[in-house]
Amino acid sequence: MRTIIEFRNISKSFGDVLAVDDVSLTINEGEFFALLGPSGCGKTTLLRMLAGFETPSRGTILIDGRDITRTPPNRRPVNMVFQSYAVFPHMSVLQNVEYGLRMDGVAAAERRARAREALAQVKLEALEARMPDQLSGGQRQRVALARAIVKRPRVLLLDEPLSALDAKLREELRFELSDLQDRLGITFVMVTHDQDEALALATRCAVMHKGSLLQVATPADLYEFPSSRLVADFIGSVNLFEGHVIADESDHAVIDLPEHGARAWLDHGVGVSETVTVWLAVRPEKVELHKRGHGTPPPEIEGTPAGYNVLAGTIRDIAYLGSESVFDVALESGQRLRVIRPNLTRWDQEDFIWDEPVWVAWHAEAAAVLLQ
Amino acid sequence: MSRDPPALLDYGRRWPLRLVMFAVFLFLYVPLAALVLFSFNDSRRTTRWQGFTLDWYRRMIADTELIAALGNSLVIALLATLISLVLGTLAAVALWRFRFPGKALVSGGFSLPILIPEIVLGVAFLIFFAHVLPWPVGLPWPLSLGAITIAHVAFCFPFVAVVVRARLQSFNREEEEAARDLGAGPWRALVDVILPYLRPSLLAGGLLAFTLSLDDFVITFFTAGPDTVTFPVKVYSMVRFSVTPKVNAISTVMLLITVALTFVALRLQARHGGRALPG
């Protein structure tokens, strides 16, 4: 894989506010890279520095090995799809798409041909004479896309590309975006606060928080192997138990959870000293619910010795979401636990109800151990 | 703090624009600064500095005609503002609330006083008060100012209506409906909900009307009689016949009043949820 973009120790401050704090990052050619994080985490500033709208306070940015830190935006081999789309309201669809080529001095005939080709790629060829105020939000987004790709940039930048669209359209365009990237082979860098969008589209994600990178990994690794509580909590939801390691072998580890008077069994070693505090992270959909009423004993869990990975609790709330149900369980320690169960049949055979005593349990391979 | 280089779109900090800006502000303020400066000049001449004096201010206060003219102007402006606020608000609410035949005509008509050249209005009032509705001569002050006040209201209230109507555009009708839902009659809802919402625009419109009235020379010039001279008309005759620093002195006082009024209005407006003022 060839490196296309390199951020070297980039910092950016606005007055007294440090928006980006010493970020170093490389992005490879052909990647669909997502910068993910809550609003104000610095992801948009990083993207805007890549586009040339902001100048870093410190550090260098390279594209194809060339230092572009101070190159003005109109001389960079990148193009952007803006969050608001920024379609020029006084120009027709075709004029919008031709604009960038006109700035490059491309001859009229070629300009038109290339603009039409780009419009065909986003399925807008029929609307080329329309003015932007005659377009829907989704169509305007496609104009913005066509306008950016027609210049054949080395990198396409997308600032929250789907955030202004309604849920259904968002899903549709999500597939089109990744399809478009496959066809064009251009490197995409996207900024988003929507973890679903990042997980669905990106080949690799960087999670940002308060101006710093927390973790850079593939979507699956981010979800299954988060490096910190912050990442685990930001990507999906997670149940965390504080504790420390009391046994650590190559094929298993045991975590003591003193607050719950219980122990957790993991199917892998963790290589952590017994003196440090760790957090056991269990995703809600990886927790099982079992009946506990009338003296029902704790369930047996495959691959886990008896007495591990089981806690007693009581259901406090149930939210039926159609495809699944979310349970709010109060453990005996007082901590709340979130459990998600898919609604596999139309009629839930087990039929859990409010205030019902339950056992919550998880498999030895379900939990992850976090240090931060 | 502003040591960083200008950001990409920070056009205000690029030198060509700074240069134009600087030149324009110089152009706008040098004449006014000179005007103020020479009001303190110990000489009849208004170009060479001879030394500091307050003599011209003393003469200004001693000039009873000038002070009387200023009094006339303030009374007219106050009356015209009050009447214009009432008429302008009524017009704005009526045009905002109701659909009626000929609405475009009425709405367009109300904007005419803003568009018609002042000189034409002046001529119109001259003829009107000379031939159609002669204003009785010898009425006691301030009734003697009636003709001028009527003329001022005629061109001030449409400005108030414009400002108030603009504010009404953003009024959330559901607030009024909430008041009705909670038991208020239509007039109560108007007074309790709509009028408070309009307060910033009433302040802005009132200030605009006051300034327009106080500022008006041309229309008053045609309407004023010998015993109803207003401040601008008086200053005009002074400027025409003898340029003395007394005019500078009175101008400086007016400038101060203007600046003070502007800042009071901005503060009030900031407090009532209008645009904020720094500090």
Place this chain on the structure above:
Amino acid sequence: MSAAPRETSWSGQKGAFLALLGPPLGWFLLFFAAPLAVVWAYSFGTNVGAAEIAISGTFANYARALEPLYLGILAKSVGIAALATLICLLLGFPVALAISFAAPQARIWLLIGIMLPFWTNLLIRTYALIAVLRDEGLVNTALASLADALGLPFAPLRMINTNVAVIVGLVYVHLPFMVLPIYAALDRMDRTLIEASLDLGAGHLRTMFAIVIPLAAPGIAAGLLLTLVPALGSYLAPDLLGGPNSQMIANVIERQFKRANDWPFGAALSFMLVYLTFLILALRPLLARKGAGA
């Protein structure tokens, strides 16, 4: 939108409607429409005796207004007003641009700075300019000391009582009318459109002409009209700053009423000015459409 319709029909609430619209409409008809109608009637009148005018339906006043002498003054008025408007645009656009891109705190102070002269009495402002432009005024004094320092001969520039002074005066008075609507248009404009243009390869200057100016066109059109219309009817600037050769239409009208005592002719001239004003206002949609597209 599911909100209640904003307007209700008047017929349902006749009492409230009349109470609201009655007073302003009455004032408008009695103290605006009626006086103007009288002027209009007088413009078709003839002088009979010292203070009596007969509405004879004659077009003689308009015929006289169209004589080369008065047509020339009308043309000159348009020319002077147009030139002043153009200068206002050239100065006002960069100023509006700089203000709209300034930091929020600075923006408020700059706007106040532009507005403050507008709130100041017109007569005072015009008077202030006299002191600057006079033969022994501020400009000439400054130039004289400069020439003195350089050892050059100096003859005072003749500015007061010339067309130049009138134009300077009109620019001085009307600049805020140009700056504010352009500022409002620029302030409303989506900044990312500029970024998009830069991103697509345009430089700042090309972006200015391809994106910013077309999008500010409605504001520019409003500024042009707001400057041109009052400038055209200006009385004070030509009266106090101009000379015998720089009289504009308003000064001629004034003379008919206050000195020549030919009211019917003055009324006809007045309505010529009104028609001209409407003609200019009719240009507005044209101006605004030119840049703004749909």
